Amino acid sequence: MAEPLLSLSGVTSGYGQIQVLWGMDLAVNAGEVVALVGSNGAGKxxxxxxxSGQxxxxxxxxxxxxTEIGGSRPDIILKAGIAHVPEGRRLFRGLTVRDNLLLGAYLRTDKQAIADDLEWVFELFPILRERQRQDATTLSGGEQxxxxxxxxxxxxxxxxxxDELSLGLSPRMVEHLGNALVALNKAGQTILLVEQDVMTAFELSNRAYIVENGRVARTGASAELARDPTVSDAYLSI
Structure with missing residues (x-):
C-alpha cells in the first residue's frame, strides 16, 4: 500500500508551556479531501x-x-508543496485582489504556469476577476x-x-465555496479542511477526524460518521 501523502504520528505541540496537541495521529492520501472537525479550542x-511550520x-x-518535515521553516514546507489558508483570511491591506493572489506564487518562477493558475482561480471565482483591481480587504467576507x-x-x-472555510459566511456563499472545493478536488487537488460546521465538513470530505481536547476521538469515512447516532447527538444537533 502506498504511503500517505501526509502522515502524522504521535504529534505533540502547543504554545510555550501550554500543550494543545497530545499525540496526534493523522493521514491524508493523495487525491483525498479530509476534514478535521470539533468544537472551538479542540486543537484543529x-x-x-x-x-505548516508556524x-x-x-x-x-x-x-x-x-520526507520528515516536522520543525521545518514555513518557507521550506511551502516549497515542499503544502499551502495553508489561515483562519481569518489575512489578506494584505492596500494590495489589490490580483496582487494578493500573485503573492501566493512568490516562490515560483514559471511565469506561464503562474498566468495559467491565475486564470484557473478566476474561473473558479469569477467575482475575483471582476474585482481584481480592488483592495482585497474591501471585499465582502465571502469574497475575501x-x-x-x-x-x-x-x-x-x-x-x-x-482553516475554517465557512466561518461567518452565508449559506449561499458556503455552497459556492464548497462547489469550488469539489471542482478543485476533481482536478486532482488534495485538501485538508478544518471546519466547525460538521455537516458541511462531512458533505465535502471523503474521510474525517473528530478532534477533542487535542486528541483524535473518532475517525472514519465521512458518510459513515454522519450517520452515526453518537456523532449526530454530539455535533450535528448543535
Whole structure:
C-alpha cells in the first residue's frame, strides 16, 4: 500500500508551556479531501499551524511525501508543496485582489504556469476577476475567503490546507465555496479542511477526524460518521 501523502504520528505541540496537541495521529492520501472537525479550542487550527511550520512539534513525526518535515521553516514546507489558508483570511491591506493572489506564487518562477493558475482561480471565482483591481480587504467576507483560497492555489500545492472555510459566511456563499472545493478536488487537488460546521465538513470530505481536547476521538469515512447516532447527538444537533 502506498504511503500517505501526509502522515502524522504521535504529534505533540502547543504554545510555550501550554500543550494543545497530545499525540496526534493523522493521514491524508493523495487525491483525498479530509476534514478535521470539533468544537472551538479542540486543537484543529494548532494542528494546521504545526504542519505548516508556524509551530514546531515538541514530539512526534510529520512526514510529507515520505520526507520528515516536522520543525521545518514555513518557507521550506511551502516549497515542499503544502499551502495553508489561515483562519481569518489575512489578506494584505492596500494590495489589490490580483496582487494578493500573485503573492501566493512568490516562490515560483514559471511565469506561464503562474498566468495559467491565475486564470484557473478566476474561473473558479469569477467575482475575483471582476474585482481584481480592488483592495482585497474591501471585499465582502465571502469574497475575501475566495481570495484567500485562491492565494493558496497560486502556490500550486500538492496539499491545500484550509482553516475554517465557512466561518461567518452565508449559506449561499458556503455552497459556492464548497462547489469550488469539489471542482478543485476533481482536478486532482488534495485538501485538508478544518471546519466547525460538521455537516458541511462531512458533505465535502471523503474521510474525517473528530478532534477533542487535542486528541483524535473518532475517525472514519465521512458518510459513515454522519450517520452515526453518537456523532449526530454530539455535533450535528448543535
Amino acid at each position: 487550527s494548532t494542528l494546521l499551524r504545526t504542519i 509551530l514546531a512539534p515538541s514530539a512526534g513525526s510529520i512526514r510529507f511525501d515520505g 475567503q475566495m481570495c484567500a483560497v485562491g492565494r493558496g492555489i497560486m502556490s500550486r500545492p500538492r496539499l491545500l490546507m484550509i
